[in-house]
Amino acid sequence: MSVEIKVSGLVIKRLPRYYRYLTNLKQMGITRVTSSDLSKKIGVTPSQVRQDFFNFGGFGMQGYGYDVEFLHQEIGKILGLNEMNTMVIIGAGNLGQALAKHENFEKRSFKTIGIFDTRDDIIGEQIRGIEIMHFGSLSDFVKNNHVDIAIITVPKTSACEVLDTIIKLGIKGIWNFAPIDLVGPGEVEIENIHLSDSLMVLGYNMKKKPFTQM
């Protein structure tokens, strides 16, 4: 009998951090790691680490810790990093170009295969060998190429119109950098990035006035 387990979003958010830490350990030639060492790095308790992994079957910890290579591989599979995900970038401004140049996405199996904009003067330019095409040709592009994810890096004012087009074209994943919370139909996954949230957290931590209660 199989039982479906709903895994909490907080656990999912920790997986990339485990994965990054395990990548570093592998590079340093470390072969085993304890839940205690993992917990210090991630900022949770050792028991939370074991609970996190238990959601996925436990990864067979022995008395002396987890096998780094195996754990790295399994978490990678859960995150879908064993298959290449294809992406298009909508908006070739500074942020769009910065993301197109970002070296780490492809290492993590997220490959940019097209960049789109509406400004005629930059159409045809290349970024890391990827051509900037006109947004009007996105529809044809999607017919001829499998696209998993669209990255939205257009101004706030165009974001909703772009979202509409993308959804109609059947793209199922959206990574949105326009400063607006985009919402789509249930079958479309949207990850809204709010850079200023993390800036506010930094501001808070810098001041860290301990709150006093009467």
Added chain:
Amino acid sequence: MSVEIKVSGLVIKRLPRYYRYLTNLKQMGITRVTSSDLSKKIGVTPSQVRQDFFNFGGFGMQGYGYDVEFLHQEIGKILGLNEMNTMVIIGAGNLGQALAKHENFEKRSFKTIGIFDTRDDIIGEQIRGIEIMHFGSLSDFVKNNHVDIAIITVPKTSACEVLDTIIKLGIKGIWNFAPIDLVGPGEVEIENIHLSDSLMVLGYNMKKKPFTQM
């Protein structure tokens, strides 16, 4: 007698999201909001919302909800948004320029006052009226201007050297976009941004293969 309360990092991370939602409510002319409505938007239980706020004294919820204007103001104060924070950007590549142009930071009281790079061909250029200066002149700039936060948008290979310089100059907050976990002395707050983490979460959610256990 006053008691210091240590507020959990998870609560702090929710504050910007409450703040953004309350900003939207204010713009829409909404004057009161219940913990139930807040909880739906933030994705926690109503009881968690009340617990979150209780860390800061509770914000005086009445039977019919919280006062939007008051709650917005108080959370803003906790995040330090009632005082302007000054920032410099180190690295005027695409990402540095995109952040310099980002309209929302200044609205949230985070103002960029200088941009620094080492590439002679762009020194003297202006972005939103802010001059790109040589990294060698950062020391003089910091002597003459109060700088709260340095944003690091240089390649991974220069990040540690840049961090060293920034720390020696006495800057206490660092927002790091170089794809490496920077660590500083205890008195320096560092927020490391890993964009690919959120991409991996998106990848996971898109696939959301329910995990089956025997």
